[in-house]
Amino acid sequence: MPPLTLWLLISAVLAQRQEISLNSIIISNITYNNISPPTFTLPTSDSPINLSVSLCSDQLPSPRFFLNSASTSVPSPDGGDGGIEISLDEGLGTWNGTTPNGGILAVYTGQLSSGVVVPPWTFQLGVSNGDPLHTVLDGLPLLGDTTASQALIFSPSFSSLPISSPSYPNYTLPESNTTMPNAPSNVPNFTLALFPTSSSPPSLAKSACAVLGQQSANENMTTSLAFRGSEGFRTQWLVEDLDNRTNYTAFVVQDGAKVSEAIFLSTKSSSFACPLLHSLPFCPQTAYSVPLQPPKAPFTSYNTTNLDPAISSSFLSSLQNFSTTLSAFPCGRDVYSPLKGCTDCFDTYRTWLCAVAFPQCADPPSNPSTFFSPTPPSESPTPALLAQSSSNRSPILPDLGTSHTILLPCIETCQAVDRSCPPFLGWRCPVMAVNANWSYGLGFIDGIDGSEGQGRISGASGRGVDRWGGMWCSGL
Template identity: 45%
Template sequence: MTTATSTTARKPMLPLSLLLLLLPALTFAQTRQELSLNSVAFFNTIPNPPSFVIPGQGVPLTITVALCSGSSSQPMPRFIVTNSTNNAIEDDPTSTTGGPDVFEIGLDDGLGTWTGEFPSGGVLAVEENGAQMTFEIGVSNDGPIHEHITSLPLLGDTTSNQALIFSHPFESFDRPKPSYPNYTLPVANQTLPSPTGNTPNFTLILSPTSNNLAARHQTGCFLSSQPKEGNITSETIWLKDQQGWRDQWLMGGLTPATNYTAYVLQDTNKVSGPIFFATKSASFSCPLVHSLPYCPGISYPIPLPAPPSAAPSYTTLNLPQNITDPLLSYLTNFTTTLTTFACGRDWYSPLVGCDDCQIAYRTWLCSITFTRCSEPSPSNPNAFTTGTVEPTATGLSALGPSKKHPDQKVFSALVPQDTARPEARRSPTLPPPSYAYDMLLPCIETCTAMDRACPAFLGIKCPTAQFNAAASYGVGYVDSADGDQGGGVTGNAADQWGNVWCNPG
């Protein structure tokens, strides 16, 4: 018996009549369609005869099946595969395999995957089972053609009618490590590198969550056939963080205060998602800022006037120079001071170096320079601070569930800004706003990561939860209030459901 693997459990013994139909098909292969290797075949109906020839290969093949119509509440076709040339069938009603080398490809969310060896070829048969659905079949010797990617898309942020969305990382980024004696750090206004490999073909699918796409077939052919919303204002490849390159979309034409579901299709057949988010209310005024090489992680609304020349957002092309110049000056001066240490020759830590310190400082500097606008969730409008925070405030952010109050919701680190006191604004680099807004505080981890990564002579100190950290940072979300990494009430700054607790920079 040849070896095989499947993503789902094998189902009980197949009907003998179906097996008798399936196995002799090898003898009459010339009357049946042969599936092409490393390609996808689409079918509007189940063909006659209802079976396909799988080409013989000296390496394992992966057979994938994707349903393109219908729903999980309807009867679904069954897909049975054999990689044997032996017509003998064990008639054992207790068998879980349906006979030697005969397997059913189980479907999960409309997708089925099976991998096995086909040294002499094989047959894939389809039982209609009362179903009327279109479907695709893929055969590959290089992994599954149809796939559900575990890495999720990423939400930058939204305005009332826009969304900034990133694909899952498609290529990792191996940051070059400088070495002594030529220990050189990136300049402040750095140029981001390009991917080294081929960029996949990405498609963004946006749909109102009320359409309930997440409860239907999670396949590329099904999702791409559904009604979509929004229009692409811009699309580019972006190195947002150390996780690697992503595709970036600025979407427009969305409806205010509406819940959306987002998927990303890679090369048509691989599905990443879903993630969920909500657009801001119609009165939300802060414009999006993104695509800044010196601050690659900035991808959210900032309290600025409307972009010039009716531009849809601020980028490095139209962001005022009186904002960028101070930031680049701070970063340049910091790098000059940092490199007075003998970076690469002497080591202040066995884990990190001067390059890690500069990255952490850049992230922190960008997060405090570019104040992030947000607003309470429509489903939880009171889940934020309701007044101006006093400098001595403590415990503002870490208000998650407790033993006494297990049902308490986690509050976001939102602080209303008083436009009557422009001198109290978070970032003196930004001009005083002409409208009221709510500020999402930076995560305290932007500071503590810098403290851990940099040498002690720089004198970096972060506020603590016992004193006034919560007056200027979101505390207790990612790490615990005591600093235990990953021990916060949420463990992350944001999640796939659209919640954003603090600004990670």
């Protein structure tokens, strides 16, 4: 699809006809007038085109959009002149068809009571000979974690790395102390819109411009590129200066016109002691709060630049020891599974080790109903929480010095190693009949009996976190 070629800001003059060029978006502000409605001319095309309407403001009465695709006669709400209405769904409307003689779109603003004055309506119109320029993104944003005043949020995944399959005799396992791979050349232009859920829940949730209009002005955001292993690349936002114990709604907007569905999150209590840890190349999926002392100023979270080198060295030593042991198997020459190889074994072990070495802190709510957004799943399971004393559960982290609660790792991180590694390693995961629930979160992703994708979180198979801000187990 050709790139967007034009962004115009129009202070629409009533009865003046504006032309919408192909593969462009225009932004229009109109005031109430049903005698001479604003009109917009579509390009002539014998091939199907997509017209999209994105309503940016939700004051009533809502404007109505009527299209005549057969001629340049102005359509009317009474169905005259061959006009059809473009219906809006949560602020977004689309139409697909041909305009062999050109087409015209008219905007009617409804009837107002005498003396009623409303602000101008704002909307966007886009015309494309490819996909609609305004649409809802396929993927959801991803919540890393929150503290009392911070949130770590990721865009939908947009690029993955090709998986290399080394061969014998030059079979080389991945480096333990890896670096972030080179960024792709086609990084989308993502924007995070974050605002308190209680402030004004958007009725125009499928309109990117309406969502961006809800963005709070007081958040301090740091934007960076994150690589999340098998998930590929995502844009990452570290948001500061949030209010504690507050529900927030987050959308991600791409190119100012395409919007994701919402996710919800809740900040922790003011007494929450654990800082965020993120952007570790050797633990790409570690992006949550950990039981560490607060970082020294000017840092407000931990990453590779300020994490104690002794912690990194201890972790990498454990990972390298596993790599050495795994190399005893003739990887690439002998086959122990038709589906898995030594690289899969190493990657799943890394994921498990990261979840165990860097436990995720939790902040159990005093009232579970306040932890979720206004529309949580109807049946919410209890997270896999474990209370800790001042000591640290991780063997490589120093004691936190205060009692805290951790979120246990998802047992699937352990089971993935069992499924991916050669039998000679003797890897075994605990079972429910013994004491698995003391070490892992069970039944949130897969079933307790191991049945794949049969966990208790509706629509969240494969993750220990759902779109409503609920966190059930860690590491996935």
